[in-house]
Amino acid sequence: MINVTKTFLPPFEEYSEQLKRAWEKQWLTNRGELVLELEQKLKEYLNITNVIVTNNGTVPLQIALKLLGKQGEVITTPFSYVATAASIVWENCTPVFVDIHPEYLTIDETKIEDAITDKTTAILATHVFGNPCNVEVIETIAQKYNLKVIYDAAHAFDVTYKEKSLFNYGDVSTCSFHATKLFHTGEGGAMFTSDKDLLHQLFYSHNFGHDGPLAFHGLGINGKMSELQAAMGLSILPYVKNIVSERKKIVDFYNSNLDLSKIQILKLRENTQWNYSYYPIIFKSEEILLKVEKKLNEIEIFPRRYFYPSLNKIEYLKSSSMLISESISSRVLCLPLYFGIEKEILKIIVETINKSL
Template sequence: LTGEIITTPFCYVATTASIVWEGCRPVFVDIHPAYLTIEETKIEAAITSKTSAILATHVFGNPCHVEAIETIAKKHHLKVIYDAAHCFGVNYNGQSIFNYGDVSTCSFHATKLFHTGEGGAMIANDEALHEKLFYSHNFGHNGPLDFYGLGINAKMSELQAAMGLALLPYMEMILNERRKVVDFYNVNLDFSKLKGLKIRENTDWNYSYYPIIFENETQLLKTEKALNEHQIMPRRYFYPSLNTINYAKGQAMPISESIATRILCLPLYMELAEKQLNKICNLIND
């Protein structure tokens, strides 16, 4: 890929950084205020003769409007890469979200739903591209004595693989327990002054994060302080909007910038007791 890559300002910094590392220029497109994914209706206006790809993020495991993005990409002969870091176990329209786009990446970092301590996966629908990605992550090796081409060391260690294999049999139980936490928040939080994440229709979600959006940053900071005083540690995620970081030099993205200052991800994990959940909800509601 060369030139300009259309991307979202509302995701983790690694997404924008990968574009800059490759000598390309990130061109930001603002986000949908409810789904928090890239606003597909604004993508075409950002395409120029230098555009070579769209790099979009399935935010908190919530799918982008993949059909619209595919249509735009085909029309303008662009590649589509999905940052699907949060998407382990997500299905959209009855199939894995990883089936969409030219390449999807999934994170196995320790903070993720399924993890190996560190690491991740790359998924490609084209066999030749998959083969190139695979040899590239292992120094370019073709067996012990030959090489396909240039590569780096991006292999997963045996210890990381063991961690993943130990966790894999419990994923159904983990998803069920996380669903219970999400259901509790949905019922017990006061949404008269908060907004939650709108999950895209036809999505089987994985309950990866529970973000809430405040009316203003002052209210967020007040609530965060109250939670911290009770040793409850929510996360400002994603913050800041990536168009504002020094090396990105992006244009103003009003929706992303506003939401980034007002969004807080609440604790969400197995064995989060009802007593603790009640305390979290009461502190937020108060």
């Protein structure tokens, strides 16, 4: 059975060596030496100033919205994983959807200003499939209207834009280290900011608000990563360049062998060094998508409909129609893409799709 993704696992003995450090210290949580080391190595690897690792990828969104959303209206994209918009509602803010660009699939920055009201407090945009949003225009709009910018960069590990980590943009960027991601800690995530005051708030917010063992800076929750998760991250980080390189070969194979005259592929924003995190293809109709999906499923190959449905169609998020997002979400299918997938399987996937178009 071939799924859309497969978790990369390091050699077990290497993971065991990291775990042994935690066992010897008998320190499994509360920011032990493995967590601190992982944060330092991530800063070096990504060439960033600050990072706080967390127990999953959704908590950073919730913390950022708690601090910056202030229960106002948050402009966001309808084309993302449900966690993006659900976090807005969870933090008692109101999601205001703006449609997406038909080729980049990120929020259409030209439509953001029309959605701003006197209740708008923030913009939460997603770097969809690791493809950067138009960060310059979004920043200009945010400064003009005194809004905060949060980026859901769940897919953006190791992506650079204009030779800088994509995590450098926005007031806060967040990432997922879920097992399905190219870099992962089993379950986990991170939040990034270059603002020292905001970094302080993010830090105590993910640690119950603590200021030492007996005092408190303010309100907080438990978003801390464990030593067991950090051990996985430390074991995988040395392999990331190789993982990205292998994924690039798969993407190149798809690009060279699929009939691109009959399908649309993701258009990357200029000045982007991508991480090959997903391979979405967009069919001319949902009918064709369903036909292709059925043919692949019949031979035990399971692509996935990222992201369906368009978030504005979910019951607790319902809003006005988002024509482009609704259209794309009904026609997009992500093909299997992971380290170690055999070339013969790729040939079967491509042949099955091309014959079904």
